[in-house]
Structures are given as C-alpha cells and as structure tokens.
Amino acid sequence: xxxxxxxxxxxxxxxxxxxxxxxxxxxxxxxxxxxxxxxxxxxxxxxxxxxxxxxxxxxxxxxxxxxxxxxxxxxxxxxxxxxxxxxxxxxxxxxxxxxxxxxxxxxxxxxxxxxxxxxxxxxxxxxxxxxxxxxxxxxxxxxxxxxxxxxxxxxxxxxxxxxxxxxxxxxxxxxxxxxxxxxxxxxxxxxxxxxxxxxxxxxxxxxxxxxxxxxxxxxxxxxxxxxxxxxxxxxxxxxxxxxxxxxxxxxxxxxxxxxxxxxxxxxxxxxxxxxxxxxxxxxxxxxxxxxxxxxxxxxxxxxxxxxxxxxxxxxxxxxxxxxxxxxxxxxxxxxxxxxxxxxxxxxxxxxxxxxxxxxxxxxxxxxxxxxxxxxxxxxxxxxxxxxxxxxxxxxxxxxxxxxxxxxxxxxxxxxxxxxxxxxxxxxxxxxxxxxxxxxxxxxxxxxxxxxxxxxxx
Numbered sequence: 135x136x137x138x139x140x141x142x143x144x145x146x147x148x149x150x151x152x153x154x155x156x157x158x159x160x161x162x163x164x165x166x167x168x169x170x171x172x173x174x175x176x177x178x179x180x181x182x183x184x185x186x187x188x189x190x191x192x193x194x195x196x197x198x199x200x201x202x203x204x205x206x207x208x209x210x211x212x213x214x215x216x217x218x219x220x221x222x223x224x225x226x227x228x229x230x231x232x233x234x235x236x237x238x239x240x241x242x243x244x245x246x247x248x249x250x251x252x253x254x255x256x257x258x259x260x261x262x263x264x265x266x267x268x269x270x271x272x273x274x275x276x277x278x279x280x281x282x283x284x285x286x287x288x289x290x291x292x293x294x295x296x297x298x299x300x301x302x303x304x305x306x307x308x309x310x311x312x313x314x315x316x317x318x319x320x321x322x323x324x325x326x327x328x329x330x331x332x333x334x335x336x337x338x339x340x341x342x343x344x345x346x347x348x349x350x351x352x353x354x355x356x357x358x359x360x361x362x363x364x365x366x367x368x369x370x371x372x373x374x375x376x377x378x379x380x381x382x383x384x385x386x387x388x389x390x391x392x393x394x395x396x397x398x399x400x401x402x403x404x405x406x407x408x409x410x411x412x413x414x415x416x417x418x419x420x421x422x423x424x425x426x427x428x429x430x431x432x433x434x435x436x437x438x439x440x441x442x443x444x445x446x447x448x449x450x451x452x453x454x455x456x457x458x459x460x461x462x463x464x465x466x467x468x469x470x471x472x473x474x475x476x477x478x479x480x481x482x483x484x485x486x487x488x489x490x491x492x493x494x495x496x497x498x499x500x501x502x503x504x505x506x507x508x509x510x511x512x513x514x515x516x517x518x519x520x521x522x523x524x525x526x527x528x529x530x531x532x533x534x535x536x537x538x539x540x541x542x543x544x545x546x547x548x549x550x551x552x553x554x555x556x557x558x559x560x561x562x563x564x565x566x567x568x569x570x571x572x573x574x575x576x577x578x579x580x581x582x583x584x585x586x587x588x589x590x591x
Contacts, residue, residue: 197268409537526557
C-alpha cells in the first residue's frame with residue numbers, strides 16, 4: 135500500500151474512532167424509530183451471518199469476489215453479468231438499498247446476499263476479512279472511500295464494471311481530486327459504458343491502460359418480445375380499469391410514466407389536463423420510482439378520476455369533459471415495471487422533467503415503445519443520444535408540450551409504430567456489452583488466491 139494511501143486510510147480510521155461516540159446514538163435512533171430498518175439492521179453493521187451453496191466443482195477456499203450494486207435498477211441490470219461470473223467464481227453480493235438486496239436475493243437464492251455495511255473502516259475491515267474477499271467489483275458509480283481504502287489496506291484489488299460518471303458527479307469529484315485521485319488510481323480495472331466516461335475516469339486518476347470501453351450492460355436484458363417478459367397478470371389489471379370505464383369498443387391510449395417522481399408527475403398531469411379532451415380515452419399508468427413516496431402521489435391524484443392501485447382500486451362517478459377521457463392506474467409494487475412497459479403506447483422517462491438526470495429507457499426501447507423525455511438526461515445521456523438519433527425518442531424542453539405530442543401520437547398510429555421499430559433497431563445494434571465485459575475482465579479475474587493476511591489492523 136502506497137504511503138499516501140496509507141495516510142488517508144489512517145485519517146479515515148482515526149475519524150471513525152473519534153466519531154463512534156456520536157455514531158452509536160444515531161444508530162440507536164435509526165433502530166428505535168425506523169421499523170423498516172430493523173429487519174436488516176445487523177447487515178448495515180456488517181455483523182450478519184451468511185450462507186451459500188456453491189457448486190461442488192468450484193474452489194471456494196481460495197477467496198471470493200464481492201460484487202456490489204446500488205439499488206433495484208442496478209441489481210436487475212447486473213444480473214446477466216453476475217450469472218456469468220457465478221458460473222466460474224464464488225461470489226458475495228451486496229447492495230446499498232433494501233430493494234436492491236431483495237432483487238439480488240430473488241435472482242440468486244443460493245448466493246450470500248446482504249446490505250453493504252455503513253462506509254466506515256471499523257465495519258468494512260472485518261466484513262472483508264470474515265468473508266475471505268479476494269477481489270471487489272463495483273457496478274456503475276458505487277464509489278465508497280472507506281471500502282476502497284480498506285480494500286487497499288488488505289491488498290484486495292478492486293474494479294468497476296458498466297462504469298459511468300455523470301457531468302455533475304465528475305465535476306464534484308474533480309473539485310476533490312486530491313482525495314479521489316488516490317481512490318481511482320488504486321482501481322485495477324474500469325470497464326466503462328462510453329468514450330466520454332473513459333476520458334473522465336482517466337482524468338480522475340485511473341491509469342490509462344486500466345480503463346476499457348465495453349458499452350452499456352443494460353442493453354443486454356432479455357428481449358421482452360421473445361418470451362422474456364410475462365405481462366398477462368398486468369394486462370388483466372390494466373384492462374379491468376378500462377372495462378369499468380366503459381371503453382371496450384376502442385382500446386384507450388396508454389401513457390406510462392416510468393420511474394416517475396411526485397413533482398414531475400404533478401406537472402405532467404397538469405399539462406395533460408390542459409390538452410383535454412382527446413380523440414381517445416387516455417389511460418395514464420403511473421409507476422413511481424420510490425414506493426415509499428406513494429403517499430405523496432395519492433395526496434394530489436384527482437379523487438374524481440378512476441384511480442386503481444395494483445392491489446386494489448376504487449372509482450367515483452363524478453365526471454366532466456376531462457375526466458370522461460382520462461383515468462389513472464398507480465403501480466404500487468416492485469419488479470413489475472418491465473412487464474407493464476410492454477403494454478404501453480408511449481413511455482415518459484422519469485427523472486427527466488425534474489433535475490434528477492433520468493432513469494433508464496432501455497426496457498421501453500427493447501419492447502419497441504416510442505419514448506419521450508424531458509431535458510434532464512445527464513445520467514442516461516448516451517442512451518438518449520442513441521435513441522434520439524435513431525428516431526424513436528423525442529426530447530421536450532418541458533411538460534407543457536406533452537399534450538400536443540399525445541394528440542399527434544393518438545392520430546398517427548403509423549408514426550408511433552415506426553418510432554417503436556426504430557427503438558427496436560437501436561436495441562438490437564447496442565447489444566453485446568456482456569460478452570465484451572467478460573473478455574475485458576479476464577486479466578483482473580486471473581490468479582484467484584487468498585488475500586494477504588494482516589495482523590496489524
């Protein structure tokens with residue numbers, strides 16, 4: 135471990151030890167006043183036990199690979215790569231959020247899965263040592279200073295796959311380059327999504343020879359139009375509302391607000407209201423990004439509209455010109471968005487009408503659904519560029535123009551179908567990142583042997 139990195143490690147460790155008297159009361163308050171945190175509280179402290187059933191032919195005594203993701207979206211996107219790696223290497227899986235943990239547990243029931251410990255040296259050192267972690271792979275932008283410094287202290291190589299850096303994140307890290315350059319310089323491999331990401335990681339200190347371009351792994355999802363997605367139950371749920379509203383003779387136009395946030399939903403619905411009435415019934419499918427914010431959605435959704443949840447629904451008889459042409463469905467479950475996307479006629483990309491940076495539109499593109507986004511697409515800039523250039527995505531400067539776009543889409547099913555075909559073409563052309571990533575990881579994964587044993591930690 136280089137002397138400069140050792141210095142930063144000792145600083146982090148010293149701060150950790152000094153702050154424990156303040157950290158402990160905070161942890162107690164979280165346990166006492168946040169019931170949702172209790173089921174996995176020990177995992178946040180790195181204290182939970184773990185079990186696994188690796189194949190009998192796999193050598194696991196020589197150490198394991200820690201694979202870490204952030205949340206639900208990253209867990210699903212990383213699943214094909216994790217599956218490939220698990221065929222040859224013993225893995226330990228961690229996630230930052232509970233939804234990410236549950237997705238990993240569902241997809242890999244035989245592998246050890248837990249929440250990642252809080253980013254403190256006193257938690258990461260025993261976690262890594264007790265699980266015999268030999269190498270670490272992070273997914274996308276999961277950069278945790280204590281984790282990486284502890285890995286360096288233990289002699290554990292770390293890398294990032296499907297790596298990306300948003301403009302905002304790159305600027306923020308550039309301002310603290312004196313710290314992040316040590317962390318980035320310690321990475322043994324970084325497999326990035328785009329050429330712009332490649333240059334950004336090099337600028338932040340990753341050695342030129344250790345940064346590789348493979349493309350975006352999120353394009354390598356199962357093809358939803360080839361049996362990869364079962365949407366029958368969701369279709370029944372969606373059609374139930376449409377039959378109740380009396381639109382059996384002509385199927386309503388289905389607008390999906392995908393991974394949407396409350397404030398942008400409110401503005402989008404207001405813009406849609408201004409454009410009513412429409413030539414077709416409009417069924418707005420609302421899929422919140424965070425289910426814990428469902429009460430915020432229910433607080434402003436019009437009570438005089440048909441509003442159905444995934445588990446139950448209610449409707450009211452009051453109608454006017456707008457309400458006779460518009461009804462809402464609210465998805466209140468995780469794990470069904472991909473299947474719901476297949477049923478839509480037009481998809482609005484969430485997080486783009488708020489200054490969030492955007493959430494992945496790849497599921498809709500794969501299903502051949504036209505897309506519309508707002509101006510804030512920094513987190514998905516390469517994907518949006520590909521889809522916009524291909525002709526299957528339209529970017530709007532704000533939600534006020536959405537009603538005109540809806541009217542155009544309703545009146546031009548041929549144009550809508552053509553946009554969907556263009557998205558399918560982009561989806562087909564962009565696939566292959568999984569194979570390229572596996573090839574680029576071969577040098578990093580070679581010579582799996584026990585991590586160095588230290589007694590001075």
